[in-house]
Amino acid sequence: MDTASTRTPRSPVTVRTAAVWAVLRRELERSAGRSLTVLDVGGGTGGFAVPLAEAGHSVTVVDASPDALAALTRRAADAGVADRVRAVQGDGDALAGLVAPASADLILCHAVLEVVDDPAEVVAAIATALRPGGALSLLVAGRAAAVLGRAVNGHLGAASALIDDPDGRAGNRDTLRRRYDAETASALLGGAGLTIEEIHGVRVLADLVPAAVVEADPEAMLNLELALSARPPFRDIASQLHLFARRP
Numbered sequence: 304m305d306t307a308s309t310r311t312p313r314s315p316v317t318v319r320t321a322a323v324w325a326v327l328r329r330e331l332e333r334s335a336g337r338s339l340t341v342l343d344v345g346g347g348t349g350g351f352a353v354p355l356a357e358a359g360h361s362v363t364v365v366d367a368s369p370d371a372l373a374a375l376t377r378r379a380a381d382a383g384v385a386d387r388v389r390a391v392q393g394d395g396d397a398l399a400g401l402v403a404p405a406s407a408d409l410i411l412c413h414a415v416l417e418v419v420d421d422p423a424e425v426v427a428a429i430a431t432a433l434r435p436g437g438a439l440s441l442l443v444a445g446r447a448a449a450v451l452g453r454a455v456n457g458h459l460g461a462a463s464a465l466i467d468d469p470d471g472r473a474g475n476r477d478t479l480r481r482r483y484d485a486e487t488a489s490a491l492l493g494g495a496g497l498t499i500e501e502i503h504g505v506r507v508l509a510d511l512v513p514a515a516v517v518e519a520d521p522e523a524m525l526n527l528e529l530a531l532s533a534r535p536p537f538r539d540i541a542s543q544l545h546l547f548a549r550r551p
């Protein structure tokens with residue numbers, strides 16, 4: 304255990320990630336300088352894993368894509384944290400066989416449940432991999448934002464399909480297999496025995512307003528996003544929903 308070398312992650316503050324990092328930073332501060340064992344399921348090229356390793360934590364990234372893992376390995380080496388980042392090629396659906404029970408202090412599962420075969424099984428495996436008291440950072444695509452996005456772009460049929468489809472899909476050509484509401488995502492985590500502590504919306508407005516508006520004053524946009532992220536009904540129309548949960 305490392306008690307002296309952890310620090311606040313030097314994460315880029317953008318509208319895509321600010322609300323998530325705000326929650327993660329609070330969790331890292333709770334651990335008071337202890338080096339955490341972190342698992343990033345579907346962590347891709349390491350957008351979260353590398354800053355967490357730079358902050359002194361040990362991060363294992365499980366991802367199905369060898370290309371993403373190669374990019375992760377390069378990024379970790381460039382940042383000088385190759386010794387704290389482990390890349391494991393594997394399917395999220397097979398997570399139970401890849402990680403030891405009760406071994407992780409913190410698990411990230413960002414933008415992955417939308418594409419796996421069996422989200423309930425993945426969440427059950429995550430709950431098993433968390434040590435008691437360990438935390439999950441879950442980021443999933445929001446159904447309401449997808450309805451609004453299609454409607455404002457004139458795709459009214461796709462918007463209707465999204466409302467009626469039990470999984471929140473906009474037909475067979477949709478690249479995602481499912482989307483969530485705060486209620487359905489909460490039920491998924493609750494079903495695995497996890498206690499939800501916080502729910503935020505990520506990109507409440509950023510995908511709805513014209514890009515020129517975001518570019519004209521990124522700081523104002525960021526502040527507005529952060530101000531809206533925890534407040535229903537704004538939270539509930541965000542492009543992504545961030546749930547922070549803990550294993551009792």
Ligand SMILES: C[S@@+](CC[C@H](N)C(=O)[O-])C[C@H]1O[C@@H](n2cnc3c(N)ncnc32)[C@H](O)[C@@H]1O
Nearest residue numbers: 345346347350366367368371394395413414419
């Ligand atoms: C949208 S990216 C998200 C990456 C990262 N979590 C983030 O938020 O920046 C989805 C990632 O999940 C990975 N992935 C897709 N299907 C997967 C599966 N069944 N098991 C594990 N990883 C998967 C992809 O290779 C990709 O890296």
